[in-house]
Amino acid sequence: MSLSFWEKESFINYDFIIVGSGILGLSVACEIKENDPKRSVLVLEKGILPSGASTKNAGFACFGSLTEILSDFERIGEAETIELVKNRYDGINILRERLGDEKTGLLNYGGYELINGDHLDSLERIDEINNKLKFIFPDITFELTNFQISEFGFNQEEVKAMVYSRFESQIDTGRMMSSLIEYSGSLGVKIINGCKVDMINEKENYVKLITENYSGKEKISFNAKSVIVCTNAFTEKFYPELNIKPGRGQVIITKPVKGLKFKGVFHFDEGFYYFRNFGERVIFGGGRNMDFETEETSEFESNEIILKDLKNKLDDVILPGMEYEVDYSWSGIMGFNDSKRPEIKQISDRITAAISCNGMGIALSSFIAKKIRKIVDP
Numbered sequence: 001m002s003l004s005f006w007e008k009e010s011f012i013n014y015d016f017i018i019v020g021s022g023i024l025g026l027s028v029a030c031e032i033k034e035n036d037p038k039r040s041v042l043v044l045e046k047g048i049l050p051s052g053a054s055t056k057n058a059g060f061a062c063f064g065s066l067t068e069i070l071s072d073f074e075r076i077g078e079a080e081t082i083e084l085v086k087n088r089y090d091g092i093n094i095l096r097e098r099l100g101d102e103k104t105g106l107l108n109y110g111g112y113e114l115i116n117g118d119h120l121d122s123l124e125r126i127d128e129i130n131n132k133l134k135f136i137f138p139d140i141t142f143e144l145t146n147f148q149i150s151e152f153g154f155n156q157e158e159v160k161a162m163v164y165s166r167f168e169s170q171i172d173t174g175r176m177m178s179s180l181i182e183y184s185g186s187l188g189v190k191i192i193n194g195c196k197v198d199m200i201n202e203k204e205n206y207v208k209l210i211t212e213n214y215s216g217k218e219k220i221s222f223n224a225k226s227v228i229v230c231t232n233a234f235t236e237k238f239y240p241e242l243n244i245k246p247g248r249g250q251v252i253i254t255k256p257v258k259g260l261k262f263k264g265v266f267h268f269d270e271g272f273y274y275f276r277n278f279g280e281r282v283i284f285g286g287g288r289n290m291d292f293e294t295e296e297t298s299e300f301e302s303n304e305i306i307l308k309d310l311k312n313k314l315d316d317v318i319l320p321g322m323e324y325e326v327d328y329s330w331s332g333i334m335g336f337n338d339s340k341r342p343e344i345k346q347i348s349d350r351i352t353a354a355i356s357c358n359g360m361g362i363a364l365s366s367f368i369a370k371k372i373r374k375i376v377d378p
């Protein structure tokens, strides 16, 4: 048994094949089609749904909190940090233009960083940072908003100061990804789900993608002139030399909390913890720093140590004295490279692999997708 003539004619050969239908893969597909509708573009996705980080995240449309920016200054230098902040902000704006705020569920309630006793010295640098970012944002980026600590009901023993940014927003992750899939389809991008790419073989003038799926007894392969690998945490299978490591993230969601006092996206502990409202619910994630070793995995499982820590922090810091119930929890898998920066790697003239995200893919992916398109289809 083999593929029919019709299947071979109409389903197998493309100008571009993208592996992975997360936000990055889909954004690359859209960029290629928006730039030239005549290009044929196929996206192959191993899951029935996108199955990495893009449908599992917390939905922060953020560019970096004050202490994250200061810690990145030390790690990668000022110029690179500021460029990254700009790329994230540009990326959010590209996504907004592409889909519109209704289809991403974007709400601009702003973002806040909760500062504990260990990071109070960072507050002295707010003016300096605002000054450095003023060419990116149309107004002051960060401002102190300590009076809201009690208004929001946070534990004042733990939260010593709070920094607000009006440019951070929240999205409805599910609605955004569903809209992006729909929009890709409207451009003529084909997506095949439940199709796991097993091998990527470069031939003389095309690339052959061998999948784990069968037509009768024959494995199905697809051919493309150019392949873009957007498999994030799962890239090691194809290109271990890129050293992209998986990092699992745990998330819990409460049932609607009666009288919830805050709206917005919130970060603390240099971004290791993050929470937000979704209507009257609270979505709370992070805590990988509690158990880094176990969380360096691509298995979607829960980690009881971290879930317990998240619940303790809900009780002690975020919702002290409030009645609430955890509804359920889930996990998602991020990809991290050594530099913690987006990377576009040309494996050959016909194969490009990209990782944009390192935990901030909502913001960065649309920007990186534009750069990828310029490389693969100049």
Ligand SMILES: Cc1cc2nc3c(=O)[nH]c(=O)nc-3n(C[C@H](O)[C@H](O)[C@H](O)COP(=O)(O)OP(=O)(O)OC[C@H]3O[C@@H](n4cnc5c(N)ncnc54)[C@H](O)[C@@H]3O)c2cc1C
Binding pocket: 019, 020, 021, 022, 023, 024, 025, 044, 045, 046, 047, 049, 050, 051, 052, 053, 054, 055, 056, 057, 058, 059, 060, 061, 062, 195, 196, 197, 198, 230, 231, 232, 233, 234, 248, 249, 250, 251, 285, 331, 332, 333, 334, 355, 356, 357, 358, 359, 360, 361, 362, 363, 364, 365
């Ligand atoms: C818990 C959690 C919270 C987060 N919160 C935020 C946040 O609030 N804000 C933010 O900006 N970012 C957040 N992130 C990070 C963000 O979700 C990611 O940076 C982004 O989704 C990465 O997109 P991607 O397309 O590169 O990768 P992914 O979404 O991981 O997509 C990769 C895709 O490739 C597919 N794939 C893998 N191997 C194969 C194969 N062999 N064949 C076919 N398909 C394959 C996978 O199934 C997957 O769908 C969070 C991540 C997690 C896990």
